[in-house]
Amino acid sequence: MAPQKNEKNQLFLGLFIHSIKLGELQYLHDTAVCVDKSGKIVAVEQLFDQKKAEETLYPKLGWKTEDVDVTIAEDGQFFFPGFIDTHIHAPQYPNSGIFGKSTLLDWLNAYTFPMEASLSSLPKARRVYTRCIQRTLSHGTTTAAYYATIHVPSTNLLADLCLSLGQRAFVGRVCMDNLGPDYYLDESASHSLVATRATINHIRSIDASFDLISPILTPRFAPACSVEAMTQLGALHQETNLPIQTHISENVDELKLVKDMFPDSKNYTDVYDRFGLLGKRTILAHAIHLSEEEADLVAQRGSKVSHCPCSNSSLTSGVARVRWLLDKGVGVGLGTDVSGGYSPSILDAARQAALVSNHLAMPPRAGDKRPDAERLPEDDRGRVRLSVEEVLHLATRGGAEVVGLGEKIGGFEVGKEWDVQLIGLGFVPDEDDSTEVKQIEDTGNVDIFGWERWEERIAKWVFNGDDRNVKKVWVRGRLVHERR
Structure with missing residues (x-):
């Protein structure tokens, strides 16, 4: 038995948040992170236009379009280290x-x-x-x-x-x-x-x-x-x-x-x-x-x-x-x-x-x-x-x-392994008074109204979040948990 390997390279797009030192989080908006089949980060491109992936990014990495899985963080979602x-x-x-x-x-x-x-x-x-x-x-x-x-x-x-x-x-x-x-x-x-x-x-x-x-x-x-x-x-x-x-x-x-x-x-x-x-x-x-x-x-x-x-x-x-x-x-x-x-x-x-x-x-x-x-x-x-x-x-x-793995995991630098979670926060619907009240969806205890800064959203996640906010989890590039 040996650790399983990934069949494809992977491209992750969206907002990435990680700690760069004690007391400081870095927010990487509109960013692309490329993970090879070994589960290692090989490129981090900020302010990235997805349309240019096939034109510029894949050739630089020697990747072919059909050999890449793409995961895009939706509005209100972000990638965070495991x-x-x-x-x-x-x-x-x-x-x-x-x-x-x-x-x-x-x-x-x-x-x-x-x-x-x-x-x-x-x-x-x-x-x-x-x-x-x-x-x-x-x-x-x-x-x-x-x-x-x-x-x-x-x-x-x-x-x-x-x-x-x-x-x-x-x-x-x-x-x-x-x-x-x-x-x-x-x-x-x-x-x-x-x-x-x-x-x-x-x-x-x-x-x-x-x-x-x-x-x-x-x-x-x-x-x-x-x-x-x-x-x-x-x-x-x-x-x-x-x-x-x-x-x-x-x-x-x-x-x-x-x-x-x-x-x-x-x-x-x-x-x-x-x-x-x-x-x-x-x-x-x-x-x-x-x-x-x-x-x-x-x-x-x-x-x-x-x-x-x-x-x-x-x-x-x-x-x-x-x-x-x-x-x-x-x-x-x-x-x-x-x-x-x-x-x-x-x-x-x-x-x-x-x-x-x-x-x-x-x-x-x-x-x-x-x-x-x-x-x-x-x-x-x-x-x-x-x-x-x-x-x-x-x-x-x-x-x-x-645990002695500081060089391998814990952040989004090139060379680190993709041990990551995709976090999703629930947006409260923008409805007028005449709209029929709907049942609260099971998106967790973190209610985002839209006016919060990202630093405030993270604070709400820390103090109110739970496993319902964890949408996907990868270890060494392998998807090991997905909330359905």
Whole structure:
């Protein structure tokens, strides 16, 4: 099995919007983007007249008219880079929205471990994983960093399904030999390593160069792994240079657990650093309660952070200080953290990131001892707020950097691969008072009246949009979702 190739070159016409840097969106009106059969952008022509395509553009590219598929964005539609989910647990998808009154560690035992363990049944795993991939694609997620389970066959199935359904993915077999219920643990550190290698080899057999599907080393979080397992995973990273994903500083009780289990380490971040698991290819989910020293070390090592605002709120874990991390030079992307987070939508994560940042900007109550309250001088409170443009950057180009694909995806530059969504916004009909009132069409919650500037339309999409606005999704030039 190998990633599918496109049969034709493709021409896309209309409005293209993408982030060119943190806080700045570029609007390319009346533009043509040409994508070759490999799924790569080979030309971007602004102020383009479609009539001239056959006369000038196709000959320049060596294309023939009959060998080109054309997609035109309609009025109110625009092309936008695919979203990148930098942290999601595929086997937890059935539990989305279920966290009861639990905090992190209780929630793992009550909901998470039983669900993950049950996916040793491949028919059940196929049912869950297929819907998870379909659902995330429908929300415009073209790349996902997935945690699977400890089971090799189930994890391999997730990789197979991502490939067949066309989603770009990092698929990690979860390593946990130390902390968890007896029914859901790796037998030993050595068994954990053997099982991890088995999944790596399987993914290599279906996508030899990891063009679309890549393995990712996945120690669940430090307390879940023995010293032996962490040592062996660090050595495996040195051997393979595969990316790493794990959790860090999500919950206050978790910090106490780490301190008790790793007394020789200075802090949580130092645990990963000691075992060679803190590097340029490391994705750290949450990072809510990092100290100044830890954040500086993360920046020094070039590791990245997956910000999961929905999960952080749902499990009352805390408020991550994204601006603080960015100011320190730490790359940040967005994660849904399904099912700690209740929504599989990165657009929803973007709006949550904006709202959570507003909470940091609010003055603390008297006696508030939160770390974020203590560290924010009054003059800096406004700076912590994240704008629409900034959260969309985290959702696309920022996320691409976090997963190590900054050169391949996240924007509309020549040379990048066509991982893109076509977004459509609903126009409210212009009717006089005598016109019979019509049923509202199912075009989503974004109502456009026509007088809004495009910057305002994008803001309305961020705060009101959902999967109904996602009309088509492509990954590497292949159409992988179409709303009908």
